[in-house]
Amino acid sequence: NAGVTQTPKFRILKIGQSMTLQCAQDMNHNYMYWYRQDPGMGLKLIYYSVGAGITDKGEVPNGYNVSRSTTEDFPLRLELAAPSQTSVYFCASSYSGPSGGSPLHFGNGTRLTVT
Amino acid sequence: SQELEQSPQSLIVQEGKNLTINCTSSKTLYGLYWYKQKYGEGLIFLMMLQKGGEEKSHEKITAKLDEKKQQSSLHITASQPSHAGIYLCGANTSPTSGTYKYIFGTGTRLKVLA
Numbered sequence: 001n002a003g004v005t006q007t008p009k010f011r012i013l014k015i016g017q018s019m020t021l022q023c024a025q026d027m028n029h030n031y032m033y034w035y036r037q038d039p040g041m042g043l044k045l046i047y048y049s050v051g052a053g054i055t056d057k058g059e060v061p062n063g064y065n066v067s068r069s070t071t072e073d074f075p076l077r078l079e080l081a082a083p084s085q086t087s088v089y090f091c092a093s094s095y096s097g098p099s100g101g102s103p104l105h106f107g108n109g110t111r112l113t114v115t
Numbered sequence: 116s117q118e119l120e121q122s123p124q125s126l127i128v129q130e131g132k133n134l135t136i137n138c139t140s141s142k143t144l145y146g147l148y149w150y151k152q153k154y155g156e157g158l159i160f161l162m163m164l165q166k167g168g169e170e171k172s173h174e175k176i177t178a179k180l181d182e183k184k185q186q187s188s189l190h191i192t193a194s195q196p197s198h199a200g201i202y203l204c205g206a207n208t209s210p211t212s213g214t215y216k217y218i219f220g221t222g223t224r225l226k227v228l229a
Contacts (some may be wrong), residue, residue: 048215103146104160111155
């Protein structure tokens with residue numbers, strides 16, 4: 001089982017460049033999430049989706065955009081990269097969300113450096 | 116302040132020793148999840164607890180949710196180098212249906228000395 005697949009694993013961007021982090025899951029999960037993990041700071045929610053065509057902002061959405069055209073895919077777009085976006089990005093999914101008692105399943109992360 | 120407090124923040128133990136990691140919330144936990152993360156990898160789901168007093172085990176790792184559903188402990192028996200990594204607790208603190216938000220602690224970094 002592939003689970004949650006993220007690409008790329010590593011990326012270095014120059015300030016002002018843009019990129020898309022890809023995320024795909026093959027578990028037919030409705031809920032999908034993007035988090036960033038900074039050292040010693042835990043996980044911060046960027047955007048989430050409760051189903052195809054539905055997305056909403058999390059705690060730290062500025063500088064990012066998402067789309068959810070299919071159940072499987074949830075790409076994260078960075079526009080005009082800034083050094084503050086240097087972080088490890090995790091995509092995650094769950095079947096019915098926290099109120100349904102479903103745990104999150106995580107991808108292996110994308111380590112992004114903006115210089 | 117963090118909604119989920121983990122302690123200790125880091126831990127170094129000799130191989131073969133037992134250890135406990137705690138995860139504490141000021142709110143009722145309606146679902147508590149334990150994850151393990153190795154450097155450069157994603158978070159691997161270990162266990163989920165929902166009922167007060169519930170206890171689950173997998174190999175040498177046991178997790179428990181207290182009766183009040185505000186604290187969980189993760190206990191590792193006879194630790195091995197393969198147990199090293201970051202242990203993260205995650206939770207749902209909303210009793211209502213339709214909630215989307217999971218909250219997370221900041222993690223406990225475990226090192227096991229051979």
